[in-house]
Amino acid sequence: ALRLRDIVKTFGKVEVLRGIDLEVGRGEFVVFVGPSGCGKSTLLRIIAGLDDQTSGTIEIGGRRVDGVEPARRGIAMVFQSYALYPHLTVGGNMGLALRQEGMRKAEIDGRVSKAAGLLQLAHLLERRPAELSGGQRQRVAIGRAIVRDPELFLFDEPLSNLDAALRVNTRIEIARLHRELGASMIYVTHDQIEAMTLADRIVVLNGGIVEQVGRPIDLYNKPANLFVAGFIGSPK
Ligand code: ATP
Ligand code: MG
DSSP: OEEEEEEEEEETTEEEEEEEEEEEOTTOEEEEEOOTTSSHHHHHHHHHTSSOOSEEEEEETTEEOTTOOGGGTTEEEEOSSOOOOTTSOHHHHHHHHHHHTTOOHHHHHHHHHHHHHHTTOGGGTTSOGGGSOHHHHHHHHHHHHHTTOOSEEEEESTTTTSOHHHHHHHHHHHHHHHHHHOOEEEEEOSOHHHHHHHOSEEEEEETTEEEEEEOHHHHHHSOSSHHHHHHHTOOO
């Protein structure tokens, strides 16, 4: 679904990404972990087209997307801050991007109601964001991504604003969505339990490079170096 080749990103003189190579298979769930400032969000933004890489190439669904605008990349991104429009209803928020693209109303309504069903939001479609709980708002933000029917979902710490119980529920919800939608997902988190339970593969980033990529169990049992061992929390 995604192929990154030698992605480099510099801000001024600082090289934030120093040559990232990665392939994500169709339907695969890949989790990015790494210390604050290691470049996780920058890499997601570059994949999404919200920022340009300094060099390197990106393929999504077998198609080069360098220079392609975000809405046409076949991706949808969910952020930590859900940034819903306060004056629009839940349904209005979920359908907004599709309306802006000029999709027919009947098609939009169909997609919104399907996503709302998947996310248990069907009874809340007429509410405004201020009338929702934090967890419900985050589900609306996920719904906004689902209606786009993307090839690849990008999640940047989507649960970090939720309390502990809601984090667990929403995590289980995301795992279920992944199974039901069959789409590829890249998911950034600082939470080890999220990483271990959600990931088909974990990518450990540090200082703009990939330290190790592997299945959770393999990283845990055979960390490539002390950094990975410390990060994944293996006592060995
Ligand atoms: P966190 O876990 O704290 O979210 P991160 O891994 O997502 O961290 P990034 O946000 O990708 O880190 O930032 C990587 C580095 O790039 C940081 O040193 C950051 O200060 C720098 N950086 C990010 N965006 C810009 C920008 N627009 N201009 C200059 N430097 C930037
Ligand atoms: Mg970040």
